Amino acid sequence: MxxxxxxxxxxxxxxxxxxxTLFPANVLARQTPGIIDGADEASIRGWAWNSTDPSSSQEVKVTITNQTTGSVVGELTASASKYRKDLADQGTGTGNYGFEVSVPWNSYGDGSYLVEAYASGQKLSGTRVYGVGSFASTAxxxxxxxxxxxxxxxxxxxxxxxxxxxxxxxxxxxxxxxxxxxxxxxxxxxxxxxxxxxxxxxxxxxxxxxxxxxxxxxxxxxxxxxxxxxxxxxxx
Ligand SMILES: [Zn+2]
Missing domain, CATH: 2.40.40.10 (RlpA-like domain)
Incomplete structure (x- = not known):
């Protein structure tokens, strides 16, 4: 286009x-704290970094929210410190920013779930919807x-x-x-x-x-x- x-x-x-003018300091850093780039029955995957401190590892909190009830059914944490070649290749710091958490989907029961992730209080992009059992992912x-x-x-x-x-x-x-x-x-x-x-x-x-x-x-x-x-x- x-x-x-x-x-x-x-x-x-x-x-x-x-x-x-209003947000002079950390605007750009805030826009790219990381992303969720995979969510399936096995795990939720992505990466997160602090661009102003590239040698540090971010703690990522993944929240799973039932879209029908609005209740948070799961809060999972992971250290974003796995090496990812794609990040290193594109020049994102050391590339040691990957995370992966396994999700006990069956324990949550049938439903449509919103998958969101945060690092240092900033929301990662790439929010997903994941459906379990009879629920379509669009419920x-x-x-x-x-x-x-x-x-x-x-x-x-x-x-x-x-x-x-x-x-x-x-x-x-x-x-x-x-x-x-x-x-x-x-x-x-x-x-x-x-x-x-x-x-x-x-x-x-x-x-x-x-x-x-x-x-x-x-x-x-x-x-x-x-x-x-x-x-x-x-x-x-
Ligand atoms: Zn183009």
Whole structure:
């Protein structure tokens, strides 16, 4: 998707100036504390780091919340200190930031569960929904219907001179950022698409109506995603 966002650029600049004026110190660190990048019957996996102290290990707290009752059924902790080659290869500190916790799903019983993780009080991105037993993974979420979904990355072909910046001033993050038509999906909305919870924080000239553009780090991933028609759920 080629995106031209001249009008939103002005608004985005204002937001960004406000943002950095009000929160000068740890804004960027706060945006990338880590991510949950796997959740299945065996375990929940991801990584977390403190970018201002890359040699330290973060303690990660994973919370499992029953979406129907709203009660937290599990709080699991893990040290984010496993070596991950993908992190080291992309230049994220030492790469020793991986975590993995096994989950006693059967002891929680049938239900649809929200999987969230925190490190140093900051929420990691990539929140998941996991269904146990007869519950579909979408239980408890409100369907917004079918959307056309496409993918984009920071490259020139996808984002022009915008790179990783979004129209709301946030830095685009994989497994987190989506581009929407703000008349259909207001900025700040959280949507579950394919088991991942995203936040609407970007727009684009090619994104109109029931169309969502999903941010990826690389153009290879963008091409692999292609165009998919998929049911989208609003996270309340
Ligand atoms: Zn691209």
């Amino acid at each position: 080629i995106r031209t966002k001249k009008i939103q650029w002005f608004l985005g600049s204002l937001l960004m100036i406000t943002f950095f 408890g979420l409100r369907s917004l219907g079918m959307f056309k979904t496409t993918a984009y990355c920071p490259c020139r072909g996808c984002s022009g001179r915008w790179g990783g910046r979004t129209s709301t001033g946030m830095i685009a993050t994989a497994d987190h950022t989506i581009s929407v038509d703000p008349r259909v999906i207001p900025y700040g909305s959280r949507l579950m698409i394919g088991g991942v919870i995203y936040t609407a924080e970007d727009c684009g000239s090619g994104v109109r109506g029931n169309h969502i553009d999903i941010f990826f780090n690389t153009h290879g991933e963008t091409r692999a995603y292609g165009t998919r028609n998929i049911e989208v759920f609003l996270v309340q």
